[in-house]
Amino acid sequence: MKVAETQKLTKTYHFGDTEVQALREISLEIEEREFIAVWGPSGSGKSTLCNLIGLLDVPTSGEVMVAGQASSGLTDSRRSDLRNSSIGFVFQNFNLIPVLTALENVMLPLQIKGVPKNEAKSRAERLLIEVELNDRMHHRPQKMSGGQQQRVAIARALVTDPALIIADEPTANLDTRNATLIIDLMRRINHDRGAAFVFSTHDDRLLDRVDRRIHLQDGEIIEDDRVAMPCSV
Numbered sequence: 001m002k003v004a005e006t007q008k009l010t011k012t013y014h015f016g017d018t019e020v021q022a023l024r025e026i027s028l029e030i031e032e033r034e035f036i037a038v039w040g041p042s043g044s045g046k047s048t049l050c051n052l053i054g055l056l057d058v059p060t061s062g063e064v065m066v067a068g069q070a071s072s073g074l075t076d077s078r079r080s081d082l083r084n085s086s087i088g089f090v091f092q093n094f095n096l097i098p099v100l101t102a103l104e105n106v107m108l109p110l111q112i113k114g115v116p117k118n119e120a121k122s123r124a125e126r127l128l129i130e131v132e133l134n135d136r137m138h139h140r141p142q143k144m145s146g147g148q149q150q151r152v153a154i155a156r157a158l159v160t161d162p163a164l165i166i167a168d169e170p171t172a173n174l175d176t177r178n179a180t181l182i183i184d185l186m187r188r189i190n191h192d193r194g195a196a197f198v199f200s201t202h203d204d205r206l207l208d209r210v211d212r213r214i215h216l217q218d219g220e221i222i223e224d225d226r227v228a229m230p231c232s233v
Contacts, residue, residue: 002068003086003163003196004030004053009062011048011219022048024219025062030198032163035190037207038200040216046200047168049216053198054166055083067163084113088157088195090167090186094149096141102128102152103137109160120159127155131185147178154186158195167199171206183209 009026012019023045030036030053038046051057052064055071064071067086071079096105103124110120128137131151141149150170157165167186171179183199183206190197207213215223 001032005065007063012060034196036198036212037210038214044216045219050168088162088165090170092169092172094153101138106156165197
């Protein structure tokens with residue numbers, strides 16, 4: 001079953017008189033339970049592709065479909081509703097709210113949706129235990145390591161039970177050990193929960209931990225390689 005699809009996706013940016021084509025007619029399908037790395041050098045279009053699939057930006061031309069719903073022509077409000085109901089996000093800078101504890105950060109998306117506080121707290125606690133942060137629930141981000149903050153961000157992305165997680169360079173600010181731990185954690189969640197993961201990276205050391213590798217160069221897919229399961233989970 002497809003959780004997302006792009007059809008001839010193109011994105012062009014204009015900087016004064018300069019035109020930069022970030023993506024060139026990208027067509028791909030993302031199936032449930034897939035664990036996908038979008039990789040390539042800086043400027044290849046990785047983040048642009050993630051932002052478009054995640055409905056954080058709109059294409060110059062082409063179509064993005066999420067949960068069977070075409071996104072072109074939707075109002076900002078409807079795009080937001082579709083994004084919030086179907087997609088979770090993990091960012092390289094974590095994007096945690098510094099004045100909130102780990103637990104409060106994970107609860108926040110549910111509270112925004114109007115979920116009662118007790119239910120939001122219970123669901124957030126379960127996820128923080130799942131990402132092995134049961135002893136850091138009441139710590140604020142500045143009291144946590146980079147790897148711990150990214151685990152909070154992963155729990156927050158999962159709390160609304162989305163079918164698709166978009167992670168833009170989720171290991172960029174982590175050392176090699178923590179980067180590997182985060183990818184392995186995402187892989188385990190992918191296996192246990194069935195959510196599809198699409199993460200961008202420029203680090204080819206992580207590619208042996210995915211089951212599909214989409215190689216971008218100059219805004220085009222030059223290789224889309226499905227491989228055997230890379231490791232036991």
